[in-house]
Amino acid sequence: MDARDTSFRILIVDDSTENIDILTASLSNYRKMIALNGERALKLAFGKHPPDLILLDINMPGMDGYEVCHILKTHEETREIPVIFLTANTNSESIIKGFEMGASDYITKPFNTGELLARVKTQLALKKSKDDIARLLTNIEKKNRLITSSIEYAKTIQQALLPARESITRIFPDHFILYQPKDIVSGDFYWGKECDDSILLAAVDCTGHGVPGAFMSILGMSLLKETSSFDNSLTPAEILDILREKVKHALQQNENMDTNKDGMDMALCKLDPSLKHLQYAGAYNPLYLISNGELKEYKADRQPVAIHYREKPFTNHNIDLQPGDCFYIFSDGFADQMGGEQEKKIMSGKFKQWLMDTHTLPMEQQKEALMDRFNSWKGNTEQTDDILVIGVRV
Secondary structure: OOOOOOOOOEEEEOOHHHHHHHHHHHHHEEHHHHHHOOOOOOHHHOOOOOOOOOEEEEOOOOOOHHHHHHHHHHOOOOOOOOOOEEEEEHHHHHHOOOOOHHOOOEEEEEOOHHHHHHHHHHHHHHHHHHHHHHHHHHHHHHHHHHHHHHHHHHHHHHHOOOOOOHHHHHHHEEEEEEEEEOOOOOOOOEEEEOOEEEEEEEEEOOOOOHHHHHHHHHHHHHHHHHHHHOOOOOOOHHHHHHHHHHHHHHOOOOOOOOOOOEEEEEEEEEEEOOOEEEEEEEEOOOEEEEOEEEEEEEEEEEOOOOOOOOOOOOOOOEEEOOOOEEEEEEEEOOOOOOOOOOEEEEEHHHHHHHHHHHHHOHHHHHHHHHHHHHHHHOOOOOOOOOOOEEEEEE
């Protein structure tokens, strides 16, 4: 819309009919509203059809232009209407006071028609731009609320698919799960299952976070449940081998260089409580065991549960446990958090030290202590990734 379109409405406020006649003639391309005093000007400004621009005389009997402008700028419905002061006072104090009251511009009397039209056109163009931006922001906010509402509902669905905390507590009476998505939904998930005399437990990190990661996590939960149901005698490594093929098939991954590389990193454990024996296999994500005050790392294979340029069978680790031992499986989100005085990652070394510092505490207190240290390290920095840490005491 052109800034000289008759759809623009200009309110002219001046106690001089001569000035009004001049302004009206000069602004023939615009719709005009006329007020001879401040009170009438306010009534029109707050009326059913407010102006797009106000030309406001300063020196008027009764309510002067400064007071009118101040009232307009203190009310939400009129504060965005640009005001151009009409003044015979060219001293800097009058001009500064006008701007302090909220004026957008000023025009000196007697009027120069060319200058008047140029300043009016500029202010109307600016107002149109601001109005357009405001409308766009309103639409964006509306769409953002709809999207956020949908993602919040997706969070409800995702959490419903996670194992119930009561069932995890029944399987592992002494444990903690530190689970904190970066966004509303998460690409990390935890999973557990009882099978005969053993218990399966997994900490899984899917490609991405937020909505893409959440989609992948739902696929991962489904395939993990399906794979583990084949044969209760399968080792964690065998489960990962089978799971990898299922992921490749589900995501149509092939040897083509352009194929998608989405998949999962995972730490998968199988615990026999009666024998105090733990089996572990990992895709990038290791297992930490603290026994007799020492921390031992069982390394994961450097390959994902997905297509990989150098695939090999996953390694199965057999670990004998003692009462009081603690083991931990996790995604990389905790150690990758940026922060500290030098804005660096926590890294695995510091993460191990924090586990050592807290491992003698009750499990729930370990979780709280780790979260406190994490938040202190993070400070005001944005959370880098989804976070999942699972601790179990034998």
